Amino acid sequence: MRRRSRETRLHIILIILIVIPPVWPPGAGREGSTSTRQTTLVPHFTNVTGEVGLAGVRGNFFSWGDYNRDGYPDLLVNGRRLFKNSGPPSFSFMDVTSHAGIDRPVNSGTWGDYDNDGYLDIYCPAGRLSSDHPTHPDILWHNNGDGTFTDVTQAAGGVRDTYSSAAAAWCDYDRDGDLDLYVANYENASYVGYPDVFWINTGEGTFVNGTLQAGLSEEDDPLPGRGVAWGDFNGDFWPDLYVSNYRLKRNYLYQNLRGVSFVEVGLLSDAAGHPKERAGGLYYGHSVGACWGDYDNDGDLDLWVTNLAHKDIYRGPLCDDSMLLENPGVEGDYLFRDVRASSGIPVKRIPGALFGGDELFVGCAFGDVNSDGYLDLYLPQIYNDVDYAYSFLY
Numbered sequence: 001m002r003r004r005s006r007e008t009r010l011h012i013i014l015i016i017l018i019v020i021p022p023v024w025p026p027g028a029g030r031e032g033s034t035s036t037r038q039t040t041l042v043p044h045f046t047n048v049t050g051e052v053g054l055a056g057v058r059g060n061f062f063s064w065g066d067y068n069r070d071g072y073p074d075l076l077v078n079g080r081r082l083f084k085n086s087g088p089p090s091f092s093f094m095d096v097t098s099h100a101g102i103d104r105p106v107n108s109g110t111w112g113d114y115d116n117d118g119y120l121d122i123y124c125p126a127g128r129l130s131s132d133h134p135t136h137p138d139i140l141w142h143n144n145g146d147g148t149f150t151d152v153t154q155a156a157g158g159v160r161d162t163y164s165s166a167a168a169a170w171c172d173y174d175r176d177g178d179l180d181l182y183v184a185n186y187e188n189a190s191y192v193g194y195p196d197v198f199w200i201n202t203g204e205g206t207f208v209n210g211t212l213q214a215g216l217s218e219e220d221d222p223l224p225g226r227g228v229a230w231g232d233f234n235g236d237f238w239p240d241l242y243v244s245n246y247r248l249k250r251n252y253l254y255q256n257l258r259g260v261s262f263v264e265v266g267l268l269s270d271a272a273g274h275p276k277e278r279a280g281g282l283y284y285g286h287s288v289g290a291c292w293g294d295y296d297n298d299g300d301l302d303l304w305v306t307n308l309a310h311k312d313i314y315r316g317p318l319c320d321d322s323m324l325l326e327n328p329g330v331e332g333d334y335l336f337r338d339v340r341a342s343s344g345i346p347v348k349r350i351p352g353a354l355f356g357g358d359e360l361f362v363g364c365a366f367g368d369v370n371s372d373g374y375l376d377l378y379l380p381q382i383y384n385d386v387d388y389a390y391s392f393l394y
Contacts, residue, residue, distance in 0.1 A: 041370040053092045054083065065111035065120045067100075068147060079109030079124040102149050105136045112170035112179045114156075115205050119143035123181060125165030138165050138183065157206040161185070163194035167289075169228040171239050173214075174259030178203045182216075184225030184243055191247060193224035215261040216241075216254065223249040231292030231301045232256075233269075233327060234334050242271070242303060244287035248318060250275070251287050251305065271303065271336045273320050285309065285320030288382075293366030293375045300327040303336065304366070304377060309359040321347050322361050322379075345377070350388050357388050369393070 049055055059077040067074050072085040075093060082100045083093035097103050106124035114121050121143045126136040137160040141149040153160045163185040170179040178201035185194035195218040200210035211217050227244030234240065238256040245251050250272040254262035266272035273284035285307040292301045303325040310319060324343050325336040340347070350357025362382035366375045380391045 041372050043370045051092075052090070053094065057081070057083075061108035063109055063111060065122075067111075067120050067122075067143060069119065076109045076111070076122065079106040079122070080104055096147065099147060100149050102141055104139055104151075106139055107165065108167070110168050110170060112181070113143075114140070114170070114179050114181075114201060114207075115142070116178065117143075117145070119145050122149065123159070123168050123170070123183075125168050125183060137162050138168075152205075155206075157199075157202075157208060159199050159207045161197060163197075164188070166224075166226045167228045167244075169230055171230040171241075172201075173230075173239055173241075173256060174200075175238070176201075176203065176259075180210075181207065182228050182230075182241060182243075184228050185222070186226065187224035187247065191224070193218075193222040193245070193247070193249070195219055195222040196225050196243065213261070215263060223247075223252075226287060227289035227306075229290045229292055229303075231303070233292070233301050233303070235300065235330070242290050242292070244290050244305065245284075246286050246288065246308075248283040248285065250282075250284045251290070269334055269336055271325055273305070273323070274338070276318050278318060283318040287320070288361075289363045291364045291366055293377075295324070295366070295375045295377070296326065297374065298329065300329040302327045304364045306361045306364050306379065307359065308362060308382065321359055345392075345394050360386075360389050 057077060061078050063076045064073040065076060066072060068084065070087060072087040074085045075083040077083065080103055081095065081097045082102060084096045086092045086094065102122065104124070106126040109122045109124045111120045111122060113119060122141040124139045124141065126138045138153070139151055140153045140156050140159045142152040143149055164187065165183055166186040167184040168181060170181055172178060173180050180201050181199040183197045183199070185196050187193045196216065197209060198211045198214050198216045199207040201207055223245040224247045225243055226246045229242045230239045231242065232239055234255065238258055240256045241254040241262065243252040251266055252264055253266040253269055253271040255265045256262055275282040275284060286309065287305055288308050289306045291304050294300060295302050305323045305325060307320045307322045309321050322340070323338045324340040324345065326339045327334065327336055347359070348357060360381040360383055361379045363380045365378045367378065368374060369376045377394045381389045383389045
């Protein structure tokens with residue numbers, strides 16, 4: 001990936017969305033669906049960033065969560081700034097970071113009630129914030145229920161490492177009623193990947209490292225992880241795991257074996273990416289995230305995989321473009337098929353643009369923004385210093 005001398009900065013554009021579950025259950029949306037849409041409804045969004053008190057707020061990772069249980073989603077920015085939602089009538093936001101006590105050097109944050117006390121806790125991946133910063137450990141914040149948080153990382157079993165962590169996601173993989181945690185770790189200064197870590201919840205407020213036990217070890221060949229997405233792709237009601245890897249490496253799809261362990265099926269299911277051979281090696285993509293969603297309403301979870309694709313530099317011809325992987329279900333042996341070319345999401349090359357107009361997507365989110373019963377797709381981008389870098393809503 002091209003290194004930029006300028007710090008990447010993204011501005012918040014606050015938009016009001018209908019909140020839907022990030023993973024849809026098998027069969028959701030099947031009843032009453034049709035193969036084609038009769039009418040295309042185009043939603044209109046209004047920029048209310050300044051009106052609600054978020055003008056000038058910058059960050060790379062944003063996460064909604066109702067930390068104080070007042071019924072209104074609050075906003076976590078980069079895992080280290082917390083904005084409380086006032087609710088009606090103004091729905092304005094107040095920076096409560098200092099009172100909450102979560103101002104630490106981390107990269108992002110993900111909400112989850114790990115101890116089942118009814119309050120959302122926060123896990124914050126850390127590592128190196130940039131090449132000129134020291135390495136920081138990950139942090140688990142326990143929600144005290146009074147608007148404050150306590151660092152319980154050590155007390156919870158040492159749920160941390162000093163690797164450069166890029167992403168984390170909660171899920172009750174063994175269906176025992178407690179949230180477990182997968183952490184995707186990135187790479188060192190020599191571009192060598194760090195091994196990911198899987199933390200199993202004991203149900204007593206602590207975690208154990210279950211990476212080996214669950215069959216998720218990367219110790220022999222760790223890849224630079226950038227994204228984690230849980231979803232039941234085969235409809236057996238056990239959550240499976242997709243891990244997005246960077247640096248032209250293949251992605252992982254781990255099938256959940258009834259809460260006992262996982263088996264990696266990315267290559268077998270055609271979900272690892274599109275391999276390209278060069279100099280005796282296989283190259284895939286710069287994957288920086290993925291999200292599950294039944295976009296065609298056939299009852300099976302499909303998968304969008306975001307790649308930060310550079311078009312014309314040395315790695316350009318090798319790097320995967322972002323993919324829309326259609327899940328054919330049991331009838332198609334769960335062999336994913338990339339249908340982006342026919343989906344209406346174009347792959348564009350821009351003549352004369354820097355590097356031919358890189359595809360600069362860096363995340364993804366499914367959501368039915370126009371309430372027509374079909375999932376739409378939002379694709380943010382990473383840079384704001386090139387004139388062809390835009391976010392898109394499809």
